[in-house]
Amino acid sequence: MTSIGTGYDLSASTYSPDGRIFQVEYASKAVDNSGTTIGLRVKDGIVLAVEKLVHSKLLVPGASNRRIQTIDKHIGLATAGYLADGRHLANRARSEASNFREFYHSPPQVKDVTERLGQYVQVYTLYSSVRPFGVSTILGGVDKTGPNLYVVEPSGVFFGYHGAAVGKGRQLAKAELEKLKLAELSTREAVFEVARIIHLVHEDNKEKEFELEMSWIGAETQGIFLPVPKDLHQEAEEKAKAALDNFE
Amino acid sequence: MDHFPTNWGRPRNDAFDAYGTYPIQQRPNNIKDNFNGVQRTQQPIVTGTSVLAIKYKDGIMMAADNLASYGSLARFKDVQRLHAVGNHTVLGASGDMSDFQYIQSLLDDLIIEEFTEQDEHTLGPAEIHEYLSQLMYGRRSKLNPLWNSLLVGGYKDGKRFLAYVDLLGTTYSASTIATGYGSYIAQPLLRKAVEGREDTLTEREAQAILEESLLVLFYRDARSLDKYQIAKVTESGVSISESMALRTSWSFAEGIRGYGAQTQ
Numbered sequence: 001m002t003s004i005g006t007g008y009d010l011s012a013s014t015y016s017p018d019g020r021i022f023q024v025e026y027a028s029k030a031v032d033n034s035g036t037t038i039g040l041r042v043k044d045g046i047v048l049a050v051e052k053l054v055h056s057k058l059l060v061p062g063a064s065n066r067r068i069q070t071i072d073k074h075i076g077l078a079t080a081g082y083l084a085d086g087r088h089l090a091n092r093a094r095s096e097a098s099n100f101r102e103f104y105h106s107p108p109q110v111k112d113v114t115e116r117l118g119q120y121v122q123v124y125t126l127y128s129s130v131r132p133f134g135v136s137t138i139l140g141g142v143d144k145t146g147p148n149l150y151v152v153e154p155s156g157v158f159f160g161y162h163g164a165a166v167g168k169g170r171q172l173a174k175a176e177l178e179k180l181k182l183a184e185l186s187t188r189e190a191v192f193e194v195a196r197i198i199h200l201v202h203e204d205n206k207e208k209e210f211e212l213e214m215s216w217i218g219a220e221t222q223g224i225f226l227p228v229p230k231d232l233h234q235e236a237e238e239k240a241k242a243a244l245d246n247f248e
Numbered sequence: 249m250d251h252f253p254t255n256w257g258r259p260r261n262d263a264f265d266a267y268g269t270y271p272i273q274q275r276p277n278n279i280k281d282n283f284n285g286v287q288r289t290q291q292p293i294v295t296g297t298s299v300l301a302i303k304y305k306d307g308i309m310m311a312a313d314n315l316a317s318y319g320s321l322a323r324f325k326d327v328q329r330l331h332a333v334g335n336h337t338v339l340g341a342s343g344d345m346s347d348f349q350y351i352q353s354l355l356d357d358l359i360i361e362e363f364t365e366q367d368e369h370t371l372g373p374a375e376i377h378e379y380l381s382q383l384m385y386g387r388r389s390k391l392n393p394l395w396n397s398l399l400v401g402g403y404k405d406g407k408r409f410l411a412y413v414d415l416l417g418t419t420y421s422a423s424t425i426a427t428g429y430g431s432y433i434a435q436p437l438l439r440k441a442v443e444g445r446e447d448t449l450t451e452r453e454a455q456a457i458l459e460e461s462l463l464v465l466f467y468r469d470a471r472s473l474d475k476y477q478i479a480k481v482t483e484s485g486v487s488i489s490e491s492m493a494l495r496t497s498w499s500f501a502e503g504i505r506g507y508g509a510q511t512q
Contacts, residue, residue, distance in 0.1 A: 066366070070365075073360055101356075227366070
């Protein structure tokens with residue numbers, strides 16, 4: 001942390017002499033501490049999965065703070081980083097999507113929502129009076145161009161991916177994603193893969209409990225973004241645990 | 249340039265605005281009409297005629313023809329006047345078709361907004377009807393009504409729902425409802441065929457009842473068409489049929505004096 005004490009990291013509106021904006025880099029640090037989030041773009045759809053770390057045994061399972069959120073019928077979003085920031089961005093994405101529908105009388109492509117969300121995030125890197133968002137957002141959906149997956153980073157930049165991972169276990173998750181033949185996988189197969197990868201990357205963080213959150217969209221959901229049904233969720237999780245035992 | 253013809257050739261009020269610094273619309277003596285520059289809907293333009301709906305054994309069934317008239321001109325003959333709202337509700341509209349299209353887009357947005365909540369609740373026909381009644385009454389209270397008579401039908405949690413709401417915000421519910429000219433011509437036929445038999449009428453019988461009423465309306469209502477669609481809402485959701493044609497017979501016309509070529 002060479003930036004600390006130099007005075008160039010106090011505001012998002014100040015560059016350091018070598019051209020960096022430390023506040024934006026700190027925001028990325030906030031993302032790196034959070035539970036892993038994975039997005040997969042496969043043959044006919046998208047699967048999003050989140051390792052939701054449970055910070056207290058007293059919490060009611062599955063009752064609060066979903067980290068995968070629905071933006072439009074055909075678009076979903078998963079965040080890593082500050083939960084509340086993620087919720088704010090999801091609300092923004094929803095209003096952008098509905099604004100697009102009102103203006104163009106047609107459903108937005110994933111790219112349209114991503115571009116607008118990217119601009120919104122970028123504005124929070126320009127002023128000393130605001131703090132950049134401490135979240136990386138994975139947006140996925142199926143539109144008229146097919147399945148699409150994007151990641152919006154705290155700086156406001158966004159890229160399209162075949163497979164994306166952000167958060168604590170991203171390195172290992174990315175290595176696993178690269179082994180998959182994403183273009184040939186069906187969404188159902190992808191559900192099993194993401195469940196396995198989330199369980200795998202959790203190994204390094206085993207002292208904490210976690211909930212697996214998964215949502216998908218594809219031919220099986222008739223192009224609607226939905227949580228993975230309970231029975232499939234359970235089956236995928238059991239298989240993931242079994243695969244993990246074999247791995248060891 | 250002053251783009252308001254009513255101001256052309258009139259002296260500018262130099263005492264008030266010697267150098268023309270006021271934006272045109274704020275200049276005094278530029279009152280365009282008694283409505284202070286705003287006009288509200290005073291009549292429907294492109295209109296649809298009657299919608300019919302009944303309850304039957306498995307749910308509700310609704311019918312409307314495919315015509316949108318421009319005055320007495322049969323202007324558009326391929327207009328769908330039945331609209332699915334979510335998975336439990338169908339909306340049928342008579343009256344102004346552009347207002348109906350506006351209502352459709354409002355409801356589509358509402359359904360998406362509710363969907364994104366992911367709270368395992370969905371809007372049923374009763375909620376949609378309540379929303380529409382508040383919308384219609386709100387608009388009439390602004391003296392700017394949405395010029396429609398709407399039927400809302402649906403099936404959710406084992407219950408049938410059928411209700412009416414119009415441009416004044418008036419609502420009522422019944423086991424048979426018809427809007428417009430159909431409320432005079434078809435409603436008595438529907439009541440006779442349906443009342444007391446709501447729980448036993450089969451899908452086939454219900455469809456036959458509606459088709460018979462549409463046929464009578466086509467003979468009697470000069471703003472109607474022989475192309476129509478039927479929607480049904482049951483346990484398994486909403487389905488709206490393709491366009492179908494009524495089977496009409498005009499042989500009786502020969503016996504009517506004053507109709508067609510006269511031989512004597």
